[in-house]
Amino acid sequence: MSKRRKLNGEMSVSSGLAAEARAGEILKAAGEHDNPKLERLLKEYNFKDVHAVDVQNAEGTTPLHAAIASSANEPVSGDGCATVRLLLESGAIWNQLDKNDETPGCIAFRLGLPDLYEFMVDAGVRAEVLLNRLEGYERLEDDEEPEGESTDLAAEAGLDGISANEDEVPQLVDTAATATGGTTVQPRADVNSADYLSSDLVLTRDKLLDGEQNGVMMAWEADIMKRSVDCLLLKSGMKVLNIGAGMMIFDTFVQDHANKPEVHHIVEAHSDVLTNMESQGWDKKPGVTLHPGRWQDILPQLVAENKTFDAIYYDTFAESYSDFREFFTEYVLGLLEPDGKWSFFNGMGADRQISYDVYQKVVEMDLFEAGFDVEWHDIDIPELDAEWEGVKRKYWNVQKYRLPACRFMD
Ligand SMILES: C[S@@+](CC[C@H](N)C(=O)[O-])C[C@H]1O[C@@H](n2cnc3c(N)ncnc32)[C@H](O)[C@@H]1O
Known part of the structure; x- marks a missing residue:
């Protein structure tokens, strides 16, 4: 059992019934x-596999x-807020x-409780920031982390009360818990x-799927690209x-735009997408330079050649948040x-509003x-419905897309 899930307490609950009653x-009370x-009760009970x-x-x-479900009819900042705060702390x-x-x-969100919703978004932000930082630590090849550093990070992220030493780091806010x-x-x-x-892609009129029927790109996203x-x-x-060329929707809008660019570089890693692009003549379009390969390999070359751009767009697939962060920081x-x-x-x-708000x-x-x-x-x-036919997972469940426009800070 992970230390993350151990509770200090006097009672050890062994029978399922007793545990159920105490839960x-x-x-x-919540x-x-x-x-x-x-x-x-939280101090008293020591459950076998789960944090009380x-x-x-x-x-x-x-x-x-x-605590949240029973707050529906309460005045704003009623007792529900105090209970939620206690549970999060x-x-x-x-x-x-x-x-x-x-x-x-x-x-x-469903009950329209903005104060409690914001509490939960902030809790999610603290947990995700901490998780991302710890993943960064795990990636360090040699252990240069000064002792106590993880604990400082936990405190910084507002997760006081959770002990963190080197052994416990992956369990502090573990991926499984996040998942x-x-x-x-x-x-x-x-x-x-x-x-x-390495998977074979399937391109139809309105979608590009990978070998597992995951939606790589879908035509309903055209307005976002435009x-x-x-x-x-x-x-x-x-x-x-x-x-990331995908179905070339973004790149087609670029080429057809009233402000057509003089220079248009495209980096694409999947061989099926590249074959499709070549069959449509993208490799021969005037002003277009196609770079076959992963951006992780191509961009260092462009930097070394002192290439610069007025506009950059990033839309890849099957890459993690830390890949994306590496892209914009490096x-x-x-x-x-x-x-x-x-x-x-x-x-x-x-795939759900709260996660979208947390990640924003x-x-x-x-x-920053x-x-x-x-x-x-x-x-x-x-409203998206029939669009998901034949797609393994409905990956879009929020009503508004938030389009980011980023610039260097003054
Ligand atoms: C979602 S699609 C892009 C859709 C595109 N914006 C459009 O308008 O059609 C993602 C694309 O990124 C490509 N890709 C994934 N990982 C990549 C990487 N590391 N470097 C370059 N391209 C990558 C995929 O093969 C795929 O073609």
Whole structure:
């Protein structure tokens, strides 16, 4: 059992029935916003496999779900807020799913409880920022981390009370716990880049699918691509770089734009997409330079050649948030003209509203740290239904797309 899930307490609950009854007591106290009792119960109970603050009943309800669901008729900043705060400070998992496929934040959103919803978004931001930083630490090849550093990070992220030493780091906010929210941070699908790049793609009139029927790109996204091009192509004769060609929707809008660029570079890694592009003559279009390969291999060459661009767009597939962060912290700095503008496909966490809102804040913080200002433009997304036929996973469940427009900070 991970230390993350161990509780200090006097009682050890061995029988399932007794555990169920005690979990029920915790859920009842949370639902009644009886904070003194809740605090006492959380300290007392030592469950075998689960942190007391994350117990669930047969419906999958956690204390956070219970505390939020019963806040519907309360005045703003009523007792529900205090209970939610107590649970979060006790280390409750922010995005646990119940049997209705709802996180506690989804309930706050559905019931129209903006204060509680914001609490849950902020809890998600703290957890995700911490997770991302710890992933960065794990990637360090040699252990140069000064002792106690992880603990400082936990405190910084507002997760006081959770001990963190080197052994515990992966469990502090573990990926499994984050994944319990059923949320995919990676836009469109949570798949591995190497598997994707070696899979056979299927292109139809309205979608591009990988070998597992994951939607790589879909025609309903055309309006997002058009608006992204409009936001970037501000005058004619610009130098444009696009990473990830997919169905060439973005690149076609670039070529057909009233402000047609003088220079248009495209980086694309999948051989099937490249074959398709060549069959359509993209490799011979005047002003277009096609770079076959992964951006991780191509961009260092462009930087070494001192190439710069007025506009850059990033929309890849099967890449993680840390890949994206590497892109803007390592490469945009060298490739973007000082007064240039860049954007990206903002689909992180788009399978549920709360995850989308959490990731907007996470990325905004990271962009700020990397020296970029970002403006968001809302685009209404039409009702999507038949579009998902034949697609493994419906990756878009939010009503408004937030189009990011990034520039160097003044
Ligand atoms: C979502 S599609 C892009 C859709 C495109 N914006 C459009 O308008 O059709 C993502 C593309 O990124 C490509 N890709 C994935 N990983 C890449 C990488 N590391 N470097 C370059 N291209 C990559 C995929 O093969 C795919 O063609």
